[in-house]
Amino acid sequence: MGAIVGLTGSIATGKSTVAALFAREEIPIVDADLIARQVIEPGQRAYDQVVQAFGHEILAHDQSINRVKLGQMIFNDQKKRAQLNQIVHPVIIEQLIEDRDRLIKAGHPLIVLDIPLLYELDLAKLVDRVVVVYSTTENQLIRLMARDQLSEREAQQRIDTQISIDEKKQRADYIIDNNGTKQQTETQFHQLLEILFSM
Numbered sequence: 001m002g003a004i005v006g007l008t009g010s011i012a013t014g015k016s017t018v019a020a021l022f023a024r025e026e027i028p029i030v031d032a033d034l035i036a037r038q039v040i041e042p043g044q045r046a047y048d049q050v051v052q053a054f055g056h057e058i059l060a061h062d063q064s065i066n067r068v069k070l071g072q073m074i075f076n077d078q079k080k081r082a083q084l085n086q087i088v089h090p091v092i093i094e095q096l097i098e099d100r101d102r103l104i105k106a107g108h109p110l111i112v113l114d115i116p117l118l119y120e121l122d123l124a125k126l127v128d129r130v131v132v133v134y135s136t137t138e139n140q141l142i143r144l145m146a147r148d149q150l151s152e153r154e155a156q157q158r159i160d161t162q163i164s165i166d167e168k169k170q171r172a173d174y175i176i177d178n179n180g181t182k183q184q185t186e187t188q189f190h191q192l193l194e195i196l197f198s199m
């Protein structure tokens with residue numbers, strides 16, 4: 001039978017790492033971060049509104065939006081973040097649903113929606129089951145600082161914009177514990193895959 005699976009976690013707990021394992025099995029993935037990137041490209045649906053709201057200082061020479069600058073603006077300013085969210089989230093959600101429905105129609109037995117803000121945006125209703133990729137808040141902070149070259153303060157600020165990973169863990173249907181090695185994560189992934197394919 002199969003299912004539509006929501007893949008989530010909190011920032012830097014390992015969603016992309018697990019999404020790559022699904023991709024390796026040729027399971028189709030709808031990636032909300034990728035959609036978020038696409039909708040603010042020049043000429044795309046949310047570009048004009050974002051530039052109008054945040055000004056030309058967020059633009060690079062080629063008129064594309066400088067994501068690092070926009071990130072610096074919104075992650076330490078709740079009002080600006082709400083303003084960006086209000087512009088882009090409805091467009092992202094519409095695209096997520098469109099992509100999901102296209103894959104359902106194509107008859108895929110298992111479809112993954114990789115959505116970092118699945119619980120924050122109340123999107124569990126788009127999927128049959130939710131998988132949370134869990135790491136302790138200590139590992140989350142260390143990995144985020146290392147990956148994005150952020151200070152502890154900057155990394156903590158980004159973590160604090162999301163529902164805590166402990167709460168997401170409580171709400172999950174399935175948990176992948178990503179505190180160990182990537183190999184240990186992969187072992188759990190294969191166990192989960194068997195369950196998902198037998199649904």
Ligand SMILES: CC(C)(COP(=O)(O)OP(=O)(O)OC[C@H]1O[C@@H](n2cnc3c(N)ncnc32)[C@H](O)[C@@H]1O)[C@@H](O)C(=O)NCCC(=O)NCCS
Nearest residue numbers: 010011032033036067068070071074085088116117161162
């Ligand atoms: C602010 C932007 C330009 C920064 O881009 P950047 O390339 O540095 O980060 P990236 O998009 O890879 O996001 C990294 C992670 O940050 C977290 N995050 C992104 N946006 C938000 C947000 N509005 N609120 C809370 N966390 C967020 C997610 O965990 C995401 O996986 C970008 O994140 C963005 O456009 N955000 C708004 C859209 C959004 O909410 N995306 C999340 C998917 S629904």
Ligand SMILES: Nc1ncnc2c1ncn2[C@@H]1O[C@H](COP(=O)(O)OP(=O)(O)OP(=O)(O)O)[C@@H](O)[C@H]1O
Nearest residue numbers: 010011012013014015016017143147178180181182
């Ligand atoms: N088991 C692990 N051991 C060590 N490092 C890991 C492990 N899993 C992931 N990482 C590293 O931690 C960082 C965060 O992982 P990843 O990018 O998969 O998180 P994410 O949840 O997709 O983040 P985001 O919310 O920002 O999209 C990456 O640099 C990744 O290589």
